[in-house]
Amino acid sequence: MTQPGAENAAGASDPDGQGAPQDAEAPGAGTATNDPNGTEAGAAEAPAEGGADAQVAELTEALQRERAQFVNFRRRSAEEYKQATAAGKQRLAEKLLPILDDIDRAREHGHLEDGPLKAFADKLGDVLAGEQVVKFGAPGDAFDPELHEAIQNDATGSDLVIGQALRPGYRLGEKVIRHAMVTVTDAAPSTDAAPSGAAADDPQAGVPAQADNP
Numbered sequence: 376m377t378q379p380g381a382e383n384a385a386g387a388s389d390p391d392g393q394g395a396p397q398d399a400e401a402p403g404a405g406t407a408t409n410d411p412n413g414t415e416a417g418a419a420e421a422p423a424e425g426g427a428d429a430q431v432a433e434l435t436e437a438l439q440r441e442r443a444q445f446v447n448f449r450r451r452s453a454e455e456y457k458q459a460t461a462a463g464k465q466r467l468a469e470k471l472l473p474i475l476d477d478i479d480r481a482r483e484h485g486h487l488e489d490g491p492l493k494a495f496a497d498k499l500g501d502v503l504a505g506e507q508v509v510k511f512g513a514p515g516d517a518f519d520p521e522l523h524e525a526i527q528n529d530a531t532g533s534d535l536v537i538g539q540a541l542r543p544g545y546r547l548g549e550k551v552i553r554h555a556m557v558t559v560t561d562a563a564p565s566t567d568a569a570p571s572g573a574a575a576d577d578p579q580a581g582v583p584a585q586a587d588n589p
Contacts, residue, residue, distance in 0.1 A: 461548075468508050468547050474499075475510075479543065512537060512544045512555025517562075522551060527558040534562040 478487070478496045487493045512523055518535040522544055529538060537557045544555030 464506060465547055465550070465552055468503070468506070468545065469552055471499075471503070472545060472553060475503075475545075476542070507546075507548045509546045510543045511546060512540045512542075512557055514538060514540055518557070518559050522554060523557045523559075524554045525559045526556060530559050530561045532561045535559050536562045 478499070481487055481492065482496070487496055514537050516537045518525065518537055523537065526541065527538075536559070537555075538560035539558045540555060541558070542553075542556035544551065545553045
């Protein structure tokens with residue numbers, strides 16, 4: 376038989392009349408409580424990775440542009456240096472041409488047979504040859520209007536050669552820095568002419584004789 380005091384005590388400890396504790400959690404509620412931002416962090420991670428990839432691609436493209444510009448700059452610098460060097464060589468060679476003309480005149484008069492002037496002329500010629508400064512326009516060479524300036528034409532045919540070289544021409548590499556001043560004449564006739572004299576008059580000349588039958 377239950378005592379009225381015990382029943383009242385039970386009612387006081389459980390005013391709602393339910394025996395189950397009020398702290399019980401539904402299944403899965405603990406996970407949501409421990410990581411309330413888990414879903415949002417996963418959704419924000421994908422845009423962050425996409426932004427990093429775009430930044431890497433942009434920086435890579437910028438680096439490639441800078442490298443291409445640097446390569447072009449080096450190529451232009453090398454070409455400008457080459458052109459400046461060639462122009463400097465040409466200016467120096469052109470200033471030396473009057474000296475070379477004087478040396479040629481001294482050689483024609485026999486003043487370069489020996490002595491210090493001959494040694495100077497030989498050394499200067501070796502230096503210019505090393506820099507690809509070449510003289511052209513000697514008598515007997517084929518006449519070329521691209522290389523020679525004709526001041527007198529004594530030729531009557533089409534096979535033209537240099538008769539007299541009044542001033543030699545010079546090339547620096549493949550570039551003409553001064554044309555040769557020459558006179559033009561006909562080329563000398565070929566030396567491979569038909570035999571003359573008795574050999575020409577005798578049609579049997581040069582024909583081997585036949586051996587007599589025994």
